[in-house]
Amino acid sequence: MRRYASTVVVLLASAGVLFSSFPVATAADVAAAPTGVTIPKGYRNWQVVAPSQRDDKDEIRVILGNSIAMKALLAKQLPFPDGAILAKLAWKRVKSVEFDNTFVPGEPQRIEFMVKDAKKYVATGGWGFGRFVNGKPASEQDHATCFPCHQANVKGNDFVFTRYAP
Numbered sequence: 001m002r003r004y005a006s007t008v009v010v011l012l013a014s015a016g017v018l019f020s021s022f023p024v025a026t027a028a029d030v031a032a033a034p035t036g037v038t039i040p041k042g043y044r045n046w047q048v049v050a051p052s053q054r055d056d057k058d059e060i061r062v063i064l065g066n067s068i069a070m071k072a073l074l075a076k077q078l079p080f081p082d083g084a085i086l087a088k089l090a091w092k093r094v095k096s097v098e099f100d101n102t103f104v105p106g107e108p109q110r111i112e113f114m115v116k117d118a119k120k121y122v123a124t125g126g127w128g129f130g131r132f133v134n135g136k137p138a139s140e141q142d143h144a145t146c147f148p149c150h151q152a153n154v155k156g157n158d159f160v161f162t163r164y165a166p
Contacts, residue, residue, distance in 0.1 A: 034140040037115050037130025040066070043087045049073060050165035053093065053103075060105050061090045063162040069116075073164040079126065080158050084116040088162075110138070112146075114160070125151065125159040 032038050046064040053060055065073060069084035090112070091105030110133045118126035129146035131138040150159040157163075 031137050033128075033130035033132070033137040034143050035121070035124075035128045035130060037113050037128045039111065039130070039132055039135070040085055040087070040113065040115075043085075043111075043113075046070075046087060048165075049086065050162050052162065054090075057090075057109075058093050059090045059109060060093045060103060061088055063088050078158045079118075080116045080160070082117050082119075082126075086114045086160065086162065088112040109133070125155075127159055 043064060043066070046066050047070050049063040049065045049070070051060070051062050064087040066083075066085040068081060069086055071077075072080045072084055088111065090109040092107045092109060093103045094106035096102040096104045110131055112132070113128075113130040115121075115128040115130070116126055117128060121128045124147040127147070127150070129143055131142055131146070137143075147159070150161070154161050
């Protein structure tokens with residue numbers, strides 16, 4: 001438990017510093033994912049919902065929420081209201097050189113967004129999905145994997161994997 005707590009502390013501290021490793025797109029550079037989702041302006045200033053780790057991809061992730069998402073998460077409101085947006089920032093997990101038995105974010109892998117709009121995204125549970133690698137949208141084939149995974153695993157939580165970590 002102590003090792004896990006240390007890892008989370010280092011992860012959160014590193015995440016704040018490493019947000020700058022994700023490219024900032026200007027208005028002229030913004031391209032939409034096949035779903036129409038774009039990289040929201042100011043997402044790096046959103047609150048942390050929770051960190052996560054995925055061993056099969058050897059990744060460390062931080063999930064952020066805009067003010068609408070955070071209000072819903074804190075109130076335990078499901079379904080999420082329209083306008084809620086969640087962001088997932090993913091980095092390769094690397095061993096810390098400063099602290100034994102700890103992993104820190106390495107190279108950025110991608111950023112992903114879930115945008116709640118119940119009317120626009122009826123076919124995908126009210127959520128639009130956007131995956132971006134180096135600031136550019138991933139393929140339509142990559143995007144086609146998002147909703148089926150969320151539907152199969154977290155339908156009862158409005159298709160959202162992450163719970164708020166106080």
